[in-house]
Amino acid sequence: MNADSRKGELADLKAQLRQLAGSRQPGVEDIKRELYKKVISYMTIGIDVSSLFSEMVMCSATSDLVLKKMCYLYVGNYARGHPDLALLTINFLQKDCHDDDPMIRGLALRSLCSLRVKNLVEYLIGPLRSGLKDANGYVRTVAAMGVLKLYHIAPSQCTDNEFPAMLRALLLNDPDAQVVANCLCALQEIYTAEVNVSPETAARDREHLLSKPVIYSLLNRIKDFTEWAQCLVLDMVSKYVPSDSDESFDMMNILEDRLQHTNSAVVLAAIKVFLHLTISMADIHQQVYERIKAPLLTLVNSGSAEQTYAVLSHLHLLVLRAPVLFSNDYKHFYCRYSDPTYVKKLKLEMLTAVANETNTYEIVTELSEYAANVDVAIARESIRAVGKIALQQYDVNAIVDRLLQFLEMEKDYVTAETLVLVKDLLRKYPQWSHDCIAVVGSVSSKTVTEPKAKSALVWMLGEYAYDMPDAPYILEGFIENWIEEDSAQVRLELLTAVTKIFFKRPPESIKMLGAALSAGLADAHQDVHDRALLYYRLLQQGVEVAERVVNPAKQAVSVFADTQSSEIKDRIFDEFNSLSVVYQQPSYMFLDKEVRGPIELTEDSGILPLGPTIADDVLPSQLVDATDNDLLLSASDKEESVAAVSNGSHYSGPDLAGFESSSAPPRSTSSPSSTSQVTSTSAAAATSLLDFEDLLGLNTYEVSTPALFSLKLKTKPSLVAQAFQRKWGQLAVALTLDHTLSSPASLPTPQPLIRHMQSNLVEVMASGGKAPTFKFFFYAQAADSPSSSGFFLVELIVNTSTGFSQAKIKADDASLAPAFQELFLAILSSFGSN
Incomplete structure (x- = not known):
């Protein structure tokens, strides 16, 4: 529709509405309905029909409820943006607030409170007061939420007219459960966002909601509430502190049947109450775990995939806190073919958590089947799960055999994940090195393409060079392809592995070590360059000195670091039945702006090409909050995303033929050319190190505006x-x-x-x-x-x-x-x- 035809049609609509405004002829209501429908449809698709405001208001004088609803919808849409037009609606809305039909009274009151125009607040006071005292429950329900809307527009007028006190009275005495729920919702939000009151008053108001009379009044009527209202009540009850254990048992007896509710939100809210009430009673708390296990497992196997994931997330949290109580129910966490990937992944984590001496064989057998899954992501996760179970010291013998069998599957991603896990197993169980290395040695290095897997293979080649005859020659192939290797992580591991082999098998590896150090010194990556320089200088001090630093005697790793601290886990548990459990993060980590870090544009933000085609009015409309992880990454992690560019300079390999070794000739000094190269490299490294520290954010900036300019800028501008x-x-x-x-x-x-x-x-x-x-x-x-x-x-x-x-x-x-x-x-x- 072009602009001219649109204007003509709007003019036609205006004329028809004006003609029907005072008409009482039969069938006129049906004609009005059709016109109203057309106006609402235009409004819905974004066409500005505010020019019809006066005519729509004039036609609102009708007893037709459908027409009333459409008129209220129209008025509510345009009133806030056109305060001058909103004033035209006051008279007919106030009149409808006293209509004989309670439905019209409620709709009119809701529309009146939804105008959100501060200058019209004085017209809300009377209708709201009458609505809270109305004989009809629907009108009181609307009025309770209207008080909240009034509070957001004008907090002082809301409190001065004692509307919160009226809500508190209805909360305890109103016979309609929905009115009570709306009063509770409004009071919670008002007391949470209280302004212009003393901290003592705010604390007293919040304590009133958590008082024993209010809590018991709500618990005794909980079956009368809707599911949404039950969740609201249960969330508030979870914050209540009983006076003694008897009171806790009384409350749990009242809520016992809520655990059998068909709605998962109600069940989870009730579970949160049970866990809160028994947190200080260890024996009873464990019995609560046993009691809530059956309802949760029932919900896992019923409902949508989204519900299954939400319930599983909460169950996973409980499993981590008490894995023994769920160890016999591990079969409930087996993956179904129809489960989406995100549900399967969570189930694998739970199988890992519940594994113990009695069920390890069955769980590992099941996980081994998933390794052949067509879903590559699940196959990878299942292999990692097997490795995690092995690191928990459960039936290691059988698990190591399973892991080594994965290497025979001849699938690149299976081999990659298995190599990473075998490396961790060898760090914890060095006694298994003979069996593992025998199988790892048969893996072709050409089939290993992933950086983490390459790093793991290179580490094993360097660490167990005595048990792998071909280790120097396999590493030599990696050194020859140094320039083609994109991962700095692999190049760093190569330097360490080649140096370790030199200590163990110097005749076979001395030339390879020279080539590796030469390539490392010429590497554009700062970490690789610095490590090569470190090893070169250590070797200049003597082979024994270098070996004590690079390859000291190692003890088996007893415990691998957990990804989350116990404090974080406790905070997530305190926020049970919230998104914190699903995200596996405390709420402050994704709600607090300071923790989230600066805002970044996503890839979908529409980055425009440079040149004359840049639009004049490009809005930053896709600003999204994202955590700035740059300062938390290691240097190698950060640089891996940037392709290494050779600067064209090359270092000649250090002369390693004269280094002291148990089977090498006496040590001789390095050549002058090598010395000068190292000296120049040191200077370059010192300069680069400053840039490197700056990249990590370690430098403190001297914040100042250039002094030669007349305009001075504010030190800490604040703009959301x-x-x-x-x-x-x-x-x-x-x-x-x-x-x-x-x-x-x-x-x-x-x-x-x-x-x-x-x-x-x-x-x-x-x-x-x-x-x-x-x-x-x-x-x-x-x-x-x-x-x-x-x-x-x-x-x-x-x-x-x-x-x-x-x-x-x-x-x-x-x-x-x-x-x-x-x-x-x-x-x-x-x-x-x-």
Whole structure:
């Protein structure tokens, strides 16, 4: 529909509605219905029909409930955005609040409270007060939620008119269970978000909800509530602290039948109450585990896959806390063919958790079947599960045989996972080295392509060189393909393995060691270069010295580090029946902005190509919160995502023929050329080390604005993502800026530029993209401006292959934009110059 025809149709609708406004002819209600349906359909698909507001209001004088509902829907949609039009609705909504039909009274009151216009709050007070005292339960239900809406618009007027006190009275005395539930919901939210009250008052209000009369009143009526209301009540009961054990038993007796409920949310909420009430009674707490096991297992085997996963997540949490109690129920965690991958993966974790001396054989047999699964992800997880069980010291003999059989399956991903696990087993059970190495030695290195598997194979070749005759020659093949090896992790392991073999079998490996150190010193990866340099200098000190550092006597690993601390697990348990259990993280880790870290743009954010095709009004509309893991990664993890680029320089291999060894000639000094190379390398390493520390975020930045500019920036500007997006959509582009970076190679990832800008008081709101194109949204604030104004917003797009960058600047105060442009250009120009 084009604009002209749309305007014509809206004019036609307006004329028809105006003509029918005062008509009382038979059948006019049906005509109004059709017109209303057309208006609502236009509104639904995004066409602006606010011009019909007056006519829609005039036609609302009817007893037809369907027409009333459509009119209220229309009014609620446009009233908030058009406060002047909302005033037209007050009279007819107030009139409908006193209608004889309780349904119309309730709908009118709900619409009146949904206007959300602060200037019209005074018109809500009377209808709300009447609604809370209405004889009909539906009207009181609507009025209870209306109080909450009023509180969000005008908290002081809500409390001054004693609406919370009226809700508390209804909470204890109202005969309608839905009214009680709505009162509870409203009071919980009001007391949680209380403003302009003392901490003592807020604490007293919250304690009132957790008082014994309120809790017992709700528990005695729990069967009358809807499932949603039962979950609400049970969640509040879980926060109640009984006075003694008898009171705890009374509450559990009341809630016993809730464990048999068909709704999984009610069952989980009731379980949370049982666990909370018995947390300080060890014996009873264990009996509760036995009692809740059957309801949970029933829910696992019924319902949708999503419900199964949610229930399994909670069951998994309980299994980790008390695996012995679930050890006989391991067959409930066997994977079904129809289970989705995420459910299968969780079941494998549970099978690993419940494994013990009595059921290990059956569980490992089942997991071995999954290793041949067509789903590669599940096959990998099943192999890892077998390895985890072996590391728990349960029937290791049989499990090692199973793992070694996996190597005979001749599937790349099976071989890769098995090699990683065999390496861990050998670290914990060195006595199995003879059997394992005999099988590992038959694995062709050409079939191992995954970095972790290569690292594991290389480690075993270096650690057990005595038991593997071909170990030096296999490693020699890896050294020859050094340049083709993309993984820094593998190259690091190669350096260590070759050095270890040199200590054990020097005649066969001395040339290989020289080649490895030479390649390592020329490697572009900082960690690889530094390790090669370390080994070279250690060898200069003597073979015995180097061997004590690189290959000391090792003890078997007793316990591998757990991925989660006990404190984290306890916090997740305290948040039972919440997303924390599903995410396996405490809520603060995915709700707290400071923990989540800075915002980044996802790959779907629409990074635009550089050039004249860039749109003028590109909103940062896909800002998403993501944890900034960059500072938590090791250097090798970070650099693996960036392809190593050779700088064209090559080091000649150190002369290792004269190093002291039990079977080598006496040690001679290194050649002058080698010494000069090492000296220059040390200087380069020192310079690179500074950059390396900077990449890890270890340096403290001297935060300052360039002193030569008149515009000063605020040290810590505060701007949330929603406000940034709103300002970006409202403000026009003040200036544009084109610039060529002096050192685009120093921008392998967005992080270096982000740190540089932050060190100059320009904060990042979002960043993202893939090399060579990165996109940033920056913001800064004038030093002398109020907290909510004086902001400068910048969209910067950088092409690292050409160094070309393009920026669009928007400002609250357009007159300051030129000064900020000059300052921003100076900051951007200084990037990479140090």
